[in-house]
Amino acid sequence: MGTLALAAKITHVPSMYLSELPGPHQGCRQAAIDGHKEISRRCRELGVDTIVVFDTHWLVNSGYHVNCAPSFEGVYTSNELPHFIKNMPYAYPGNPALGKLLAEAATAAGVHTRAHDATTLALEYGTLVPMRYMNADRHFKVVSVAALCTVHDLADSARLGAAMREAVERDYDGRVAFFASGSLSHRFAQNGTADQYLHKAWSPFLESMDQEVIAMWRDGDWKTFCDMLPEYAEKCHGEGFMHDTAMLLGALGWDGYRGRAEIITPYFGSSGTGQINVVLPVEPQGERHAALHR
Numbered sequence: 001m002g003t004l005a006l007a008a009k010i011t012h013v014p015s016m017y018l019s020e021l022p023g024p025h026q027g028c029r030q031a032a033i034d035g036h037k038e039i040s041r042r043c044r045e046l047g048v049d050t051i052v053v054f055d056t057h058w059l060v061n062s063g064y065h066v067n068c069a070p071s072f073e074g075v076y077t078s079n080e081l082p083h084f085i086k087n088m089p090y091a092y093p094g095n096p097a098l099g100k101l102l103a104e105a106a107t108a109a110g111v112h113t114r115a116h117d118a119t120t121l122a123l124e125y126g127t128l129v130p131m132r133y134m135n136a137d138r139h140f141k142v143v144s145v146a147a148l149c150t151v152h153d154l155a156d157s158a159r160l161g162a163a164m165r166e167a168v169e170r171d172y173d174g175r176v177a178f179f180a181s182g183s184l185s186h187r188f189a190q191n192g193t194a195d196q197y198l199h200k201a202w203s204p205f206l207e208s209m210d211q212e213v214i215a216m217w218r219d220g221d222w223k224t225f226c227d228m229l230p231e232y233a234e235k236c237h238g239e240g241f242m243h244d245t246a247m248l249l250g251a252l253g254w255d256g257y258r259g260r261a262e263i264i265t266p267y268f269g270s271s272g273t274g275q276i277n278v279v280l281p282v283e284p285q286g287e288r289h290a291a292l293h294r
Contacts, residue, residue, distance in 0.1 A: 002172030004165050004282050005046040007252055008039055009180045009245060011265070011275040012057070012129040014084035015198070028198070033133050035265030035277035040134035042279070049174045050095045050141040051134070052102070052164070054247045055126035056182035056240025058146040064106060064113040064160055067144040068099020072123050090128050095141040098172055102143070105167030106160045113160065126181040126244075140177075147182065147244040154230055154246040161250025165285070178251050180244035184210040187237040189272035202272035209236050210267060210274040217261035217278065226255035239273070252280060259283055 011032050019029035043051065057080075058067070072092050078085040096117035103115035123131075127144045135142065145164075149157065161178070168176050185206040189197035201207035213232065216225045225232075226249065233242035249257060257280075265277035 001170065002168045003175045004168050004178060004251065005048050005175040006039070006043055006177040007179075007248055007280045007282050008177070008264075009182075009248060009276065009278050009280065010036065010039065010130055011183065011270075011277055012126045012181050013183075013270045013273070013275055014078060014081050014125065014129065015270055016129055017085050017088060017132070025198070029270075031268070032265050032275065032277065036130055036133035038264055039277065039279065043134070043177050044139065047175045048140060048177045050098055050143060051131070051177045051179060052098075052143045052145060053127040053130065054145045054147040054161075054178070054180045054182075054244035055124050056147045056244045057124035057126035058144060059148040059150065060146040061150050064111060064149070064152070064156075065146040066099045066103045066113060066115045067119065067121050067123065067146075068096045068115050068117050069094045069119050069121065070096055070117065072142065074122055076122070076125065076128055078125055085125055085129070088128065088132070090123070090131065092131055092135060092138055092140075092142045095143050098141070098174075098176070099143045101167050101171055102145075102164045105163045105171070109159055109163035111156050111160045111163065130179065130181060145247065147180070147247060148240040149243040150241075152243060154233070154241070154243065157243040157246035158250030158254050161247035162254070164247075165251035169285070178248055180248035182239035182242070182244040184213060184238070184267075184274035184276060185236040186239035186273045194271055197269065197272045200269040200272065201274045206236055207269065207274060214261070214263075214267060214276065217280075218263070220258050220260040222249065222257045223255045248280070253283065253285065257283065
């Protein structure tokens with residue numbers, strides 16, 4: 001029997017990479033980088049062997065997909081923001097056995113999911129940016145799950161998360177972390193105004209809604225948040241339509257979850273978007289969790 005040892009909602013803003021480089025923005029995202037390093041430290045302390053990332057930069061238009069190649073290596077430049085993330089080398093071990101187990105479990109729960117192990121499919125930066133700061137020494141194996149889901153129901157993503165957790169705890173011999181890699185509101189600054197919004201959310205409305213959501217998370221009011229998630233994802237431009245968050249909450253028990261979020265990196269605006277690093281305590285599975293994938 002395996003263990004879901006740690007769950008977190010994390011940022012992957014490309015300005016974290018920019019923050020490393022000499023120039024006017026050096027150090028601008030040190031708090032976010034430090035948050036990633038703290039989450040990595042906790043994973044190591046808990047004996048995590050594999051990190052599963054629900055990646056809102058992996059776009060899919062049909063079905064659910066898991067990238068579980070034996071290894072990942074390359075040099076990455078973002079096609080979205082090639083002036084932010086460019087020529088970034090990476091190399092991480094994968095976990096094909098776990099990836100296939102997760103896909104089979106989600107499919108058995110009624111959410112058809114394909115595992116891609118014999119593939120040249122590269123990782124996206126929703127996985128690569130956090131792994132740069134959490135996994136530079138290749139300590140963890142990595143599995144990536146597509147979470148920019150364009151024609152998918154949030155309820156299916158929640159069932160996928162529930163099934164994946166059950167598969168870990170029933171069939172996997174090891175300890176795993178699940179990360180939802182994506183922002184809160186995700187309305188990028190209008191073209192030509194990026195410099196003005198480097199440290200700001202796009203509007204007071206979006207920031208206030210993000211702060212309301214964070215308060216719900218800290219108070220453990222997941223029932224309210226899950227009820228409003230579809231509308232929040234749409235009206236507040238949730239990254240990846242918030243499928244990463246639905247997957248993570250499905251694994252934790254959806255609206256039956258009672259954990260209180262621990263803020264690791266406080267909320268910050270970045271190029272118009274709302275960002276945060278939070279750890280969500282992993283509680284024992286309950287009746288609500290089991291019902292999600294029946």
